[in-house]
Structures are given as C-alpha cells and as structure tokens.
Amino acid sequence: MSGVWVFKQNGVIRLVENPATSKVLFHVPTNQKIRSYSQLERILTALGWERYYDDADLLQFHKRNSIDLISLPNDFSKFKSTHMYDIVVKVPDTFHVRDT
Numbered sequence: 001m002s003g004v005w006v007f008k009q010n011g012v013i014r015l016v017e018n019p020a021t022s023k024v025l026f027h028v029p030t031n032q033k034i035r036s037y038s039q040l041e042r043i044l045t046a047l048g049w050e051r052y053y054d055d056a057d058l059l060q061f062h063k064r065n066s067i068d069l070i071s072l073p074n075d076f077s078k079f080k081s082t083h084m085y086d087i088v089v090k091v092p093d094t095f096h097v098r099d100t
Contacts, residue, residue, distance in 0.1 A: 015082075023081040025088075026096045034095075037076050040087075044070070047091065 003017040017023075025034040027043055034040050037059055041051060044061050049070070052060040061070040068090045072083050084097045 017081060022100045023084055023097050024100050025079075025084040026098055028094055028096050037072070037079075043094070044091070047094065049091075 003015045005013050006016050007013050049061040049063050052062055057074050059072040070090055088095045088097055
C-alpha cells in the first residue's frame with residue numbers, strides 16, 4: 001500500500017492512499033474484477049459466508065465456526081483497499097488486490 005500516514009490530534013493515524021495508484025479486488029478463480037457488492041456477496045455466500053443485517057450502515061459477513069467478520073461500508077464507492085486486504089486475509093487463495 002502506498003500513501004501518506006496522517007496523524008490526527010486525537011492520536012489516531014490513518015493511511016491516505018496515493019490517488020495515482022488505485023486498487024482493485026479480483027476473484028482469483030475467475031480472474032474477474034469485483035465491481036459491485038452483489039457480485040462479492042454471491043461469491044462469499046457460495047464460500048459459506050452469511051450476511052448479517054444488524055447494521056444498516058455496514059455490510060457484514062460471518063462464516064460459521066469462525067471468529068472472522070468482514071465489515072464493509074454500505075456504499076460501494078467507499079470500498080477502499082483496507083477493506084479489500086481484509087477480505088484477502090480472511091478468504092485466502094480466493095481474492096487478490098491489484099493496482100490499476
């Protein structure tokens with residue numbers, strides 16, 4: 001990940017990504033770019049992930065017999081590389097993040 005770390009006055013830091021290099025989530029088995037949450041949800045559901053409907057501001061997926069929870073912003077335009085890498089870590093060998 002490239003970018004600049006921004007330190008806020010409350011002590012929280014966050015990575016502001018370099019806008020020149022955007023990231024894309026790919027589904028490895030089909031080599032398809034993930035273009036929508038509906039596409040992502042179909043893949044995750046097929047892999048045994050269940051969607052939670054507890055929070056209207058988030059899309060959340062949980063896999064039974066696991067402590068993993070994938071939480072995504074409800075708006076796909078706010079889907080950032082940190083969310084993509086979270087998916088890659090929790091669903092290994094299925095997704096990959098690439099530069100565009």
